Amino acid sequence: MKFANIIVDISHEKLDRPFGYIIPDNLEKQVKVGSVVNIPFGRGNRIIQGYVIEITDKPGFDIGRMKEIDSLSENKTKVESELIKLAWWIKENYGSTMNQALKTVIPVKDKVRNLVEKTVVLNISGEQLEDRIVQYKKKNAKAKLRLISELQKNGNLPQRTVKDNINISPSTLKAMQEVGDIIISEDKKYRNPISLKQQEEYNIILNDEQRKVADEIEKTMNFQKKKLPDIHLIHGITGSGKTEVYMELIDFCIKQGKTAIMLIPEIALTYQTVMRFTRRFKEKVSIINSRLSKGERYDQFERAKNGDVSIMIGPRSALFTPFLNLGLIIIDEEHEGAYKSESVPKYHATEVAIKRAKDTGATLVLGSATPSIESYYRAKNGIYKLHKLTKREKGQLPAVHVVDLREELKNDNKSIFSLKLQELIKDRLEKKQQIMLFINRRGYAGFVSCRDCGKAIKCPHCDVTLKLHRNKKLVCHYCGHTEKLPKVCPECGSKYLGSFGIGTQQIEMSVKKMFPTARVLRMDADTTGAKGSHDEILSAFANRDADILVGTQMIVKGHDFPGVTLVGVIAADMSLYASDYGATERTFQLLCQGAGRAGRGDLPGDVVIQTYSPDNYSIETASHQNYEEFYEQEIAYRALMNYPPVANMVSVLLQGRNQKELIVATEKMVEEIRKQKDKCFQNLFVIGPSEPPVSKINDVYRRIIYLKSRDRKKMVFLKNYLEEFINGSQIFKNINIQFDFKA
Numbered sequence: 001m002k003f004a005n006i007i008v009d010i011s012h013e014k015l016d017r018p019f020g021y022i023i024p025d026n027l028e029k030q031v032k033v034g035s036v037v038n039i040p041f042g043r044g045n046r047i048i049q050g051y052v053i054e055i056t057d058k059p060g061f062d063i064g065r066m067k068e069i070d071s072l073s074e075n076k077t078k079v080e081s082e083l084i085k086l087a088w089w090i091k092e093n094y095g096s097t098m099n100q101a102l103k104t105v106i107p108v109k110d111k112v113r114n115l116v117e118k119t120v121v122l123n124i125s126g127e128q129l130e131d132r133i134v135q136y137k138k139k140n141a142k143a144k145l146r147l148i149s150e151l152q153k154n155g156n157l158p159q160r161t162v163k164d165n166i167n168i169s170p171s172t173l174k175a176m177q178e179v180g181d182i183i184i185s186e187d188k189k190y191r192n193p194i195s196l197k198q199q200e201e202y203n204i205i206l207n208d209e210q211r212k213v214a215d216e217i218e219k220t221m222n223f224q225k226k227k228l229p230d231i232h233l234i235h236g237i238t239g240s241g242k243t244e245v246y247m248e249l250i251d252f253c254i255k256q257g258k259t260a261i262m263l264i265p266e267i268a269l270t271y272q273t274v275m276r277f278t279r280r281f282k283e284k285v286s287i288i289n290s291r292l293s294k295g296e297r298y299d300q301f302e303r304a305k306n307g308d309v310s311i312m313i314g315p316r317s318a319l320f321t322p323f324l325n326l327g328l329i330i331i332d333e334e335h336e337g338a339y340k341s342e343s344v345p346k347y348h349a350t351e352v353a354i355k356r357a358k359d360t361g362a363t364l365v366l367g368s369a370t371p372s373i374e375s376y377y378r379a380k381n382g383i384y385k386l387h388k389l390t391k392r393e394k395g396q397l398p399a400v401h402v403v404d405l406r407e408e409l410k411n412d413n414k415s416i417f418s419l420k421l422q423e424l425i426k427d428r429l430e431k432k433q434q435i436m437l438f439i440n441r442r443g444y445a446g447f448v449s450c451r452d453c454g455k456a457i458k459c460p461h462c463d464v465t466l467k468l469h470r471n472k473k474l475v476c477h478y479c480g481h482t483e484k485l486p487k488v489c490p491e492c493g494s495k496y497l498g499s500f501g502i503g504t505q506q507i508e509m510s511v512k513k514m515f516p517t518a519r520v521l522r523m524d525a526d527t528t529g530a531k532g533s534h535d536e537i538l539s540a541f542a543n544r545d546a547d548i549l550v551g552t553q554m555i556v557k558g559h560d561f562p563g564v565t566l567v568g569v570i571a572a573d574m575s576l577y578a579s580d581y582g583a584t585e586r587t588f589q590l591l592c593q594g595a596g597r598a599g600r601g602d603l604p605g606d607v608v609i610q611t612y613s614p615d616n617y618s619i620e621t622a623s624h625q626n627y628e629e630f631y632e633q634e635i636a637y638r639a640l641m642n643y644p645p646v647a648n649m650v651s652v653l654l655q656g657r658n659q660k661e662l663i664v665a666t667e668k669m670v671e672e673i674r675k676q677k678d679k680c681f682q683n684l685f686v687i688g689p690s691e692p693p694v695s696k697i698n699d700v701y702r703r704i705i706y707l708k709s710r711d712r713k714k715m716v717f718l719k720n721y722l723e724e725f726i727n728g729s730q731i732f733k734n735i736n737i738q739f740d741f742k743a
């Protein structure tokens with residue numbers, strides 16, 4: 001006998017409670033995960049609809065009291081079943097409970113509130129408006145002028161956008177309302193995070209290269225389910241117009257009554273980006289991002305389900321938009337780490353997108369200026385179809401200067417800026433052009449250590465150094481532990497404590513010292529903690545309210561500032577020292593993306609890469625923006641070392657509060673793995689156990705084992721075997737074990 005676990009209302013908290021039903025013999029073949037079925041429910045056995053989320057051989061409880069499924073439902077809502085099937089697949093492939101998977105895929109409904117949407121409308125025009133602008137200019141009322149200009153450009157704007165993205169304070173808004181400049185209209189409907197009317201007409205015509213790529217992809221868009229979906233990889237240099245091609249494909253898709261999902265990393269999902277899409281597609285577009293409330297998110301998914309919108313733009317989770325007729329999924333900046341979920345289920349958006357494309361007949365398009373080695377490897381092996389965009393429509397590629405920091409030191413330059421960079425900064429400040437300076441990790445070296453005994457001050461709960469913040473506080477970037485900077489060394493009592501190396505704050509201070517008249521903005525995780533401050537800094541820089549933007553990698557991702565003609569990478573090799581095999585690739589990507597920020601406008605640009613290892617191939621190839629050459633070197637290295645994508649790798653992370661217990665458990669695990677290797681898996685490589693880069697977080701100790709092999713099937717088999725082995729042994733009782741599969 002077979003049993004089905006069924007949930008009755010997906011959009012509700014009840015999701016937490018599946019109900020067990022018996023599958024009658026005549027339905028056994030037809031009932032599957034995702035099926036919509038009619039079931040008798042409650043005391044009165046009223047027939048209602050439910051969704052099958054699991055099929056088992058074991059009854060959940062007392063069979064005698066279990067009811068039978070009545071029948072398969074005819075008028076089934078297809079999209080829910082599709083998403084339930086997807087959740088099942090996620091659960092199977094990434095190791096989570098069905099509940100965790102369902103919650104990832106289907107948002108839970110909040111308490112229903114009355115929805116009022118406030119929209120800011122420009123209420124004056126013609127001469128009256130002109131007069132008002134003159135008047136505000138005299139008073140130097142920047143905020144008011146900014147709002148008027150945005151309203152002229154974009155038409156009506158949601159009050160939220162006005163507040164969060166254009167940074168107009170409530171008091172300014174109120175003042176303008178009182179004098180009649182604007183009115184604030186209130187609508188009762190689904191919350192819509194974007195609402196725009198009169199934007200400039202969209203009038204870009206694809207160039208030959210873009211047209212060719214679009215044609216080739218459109219040819220495959222027949223929306224038929226296939227065993228292997230059509231997957232395209234667009235490798236296009238920064239500024240080559242990938243986004244224009246995406247929009248063309250979306251247009252092609254929705255003209256045939258289909259819908260499209262466009263994933264963009266949250267950090268690149270700026271107001272400007274969204275405006276590009278709404279200019280072309282108007283009210284057909286919706287977005288989700290982490291700043292929307294639960295209710296707003298829920299509403300966007302409802303609008304998608306109802307067919308009110310046909311394009312969804314958003315980060316990773318937008319992949320689960322409940323669109324019927326999905327025809328296209330685009331993943332921009334496909335190499336970004338943000339596409340992998342950090343919490344359980346630890347899914348990768350690209351893999352899930354392939355699955356969703358397969359189930360729906362949608363076409364999948366990946367795009368990047370620096371594709372991940374994995375994707376490029378697949379493209380080279382014919383699994384993905386490769387397309388190239390090699391030219392910039394606007395602007396030109398910058399000149400890149402690699403500066404050897406060892407030479408600077410020899411020449412007695414102790415500043416964090418090389419002479420070349422100083423010279424160019426000065427030049428750009430004189431010419432009133434803009435500059436971006438970045439390092440590739442927040443406060444990477446901003447730790448405090450003792451000059452006598454050499455000990456660095458560490459977090460009491462984690463195996464990392466504390467970082468010095470400007471307010472003389474030491475902060476742990478892993479657990480948030482904060483303490484005052486001690487007066488003397490906690491180890492030896494010496495009073496010579498100092499902070500070494502460079503973080504974004506030090507760069508900012510050095511700039512101010514060396515170029516006192518320059519207007520500087522800083523953007524990193526410290527300055528962007530508050531809601532909306534991220535956009536605030538970026539739009540201030542875009543409005544040319546500053547000459548120099550200092551920051552972490554955040555500032556180089558996907559932003560388009562035509563005024564920037566100089567990019568300085570302060571210490572390019574920092575990210576090379578990370579201890580995983582992806583470090584070189586990330587360095588290359590970051591340098592290329594960074595260099596791509598310069599010269600996007602009409603003026604030529606320069607990039608200065610400061611480094612201690614100018615000969616490293618990631619730095620060398622990035623300085624010529626030569627992706628192919630980097631790929632060839634990197635893939636040869638990975639093949640030599642049996643790293644993905646050439647081989648498959650599973651990392652087994654073991655965590656426990658008791659260090660002794662953890663060590664015993666880890667040894668036991670390694671022993672069992674070696675046993676299996678000898679028995680049936682000769683070509684398996686076992687590395688470790690060792691301490692991961694961070695060996696303790698929040699008082700939990702960590703050990704790691706790496707497994708590598710070119711035989712994927714056997715790897716999956718081994719992983720499943722080990723999961724069972726853990727369940728059967730007391731040694732692992734207090735140990736948390738996570739498998740992370742990298743193919």
Ligand code: ADP
Nearest residue numbers: 204205206207238239240241242243244393394
């Ligand atoms: P990418 O996404 O590859 O970084 P974008 O699509 O952002 O590139 O294009 C860079 C700039 O060039 C944008 O301002 C875009 O509007 C412009 N652009 C791209 N293609 C064309 C075209 N065919 N005609 C005119 N402008 C274009």
Ligand code: ZN
Nearest residue numbers: 450453489492
């Ligand atoms: Zn000391």
Ligand code: ZN
Nearest residue numbers: 459462476479
């Ligand atoms: Zn800590």
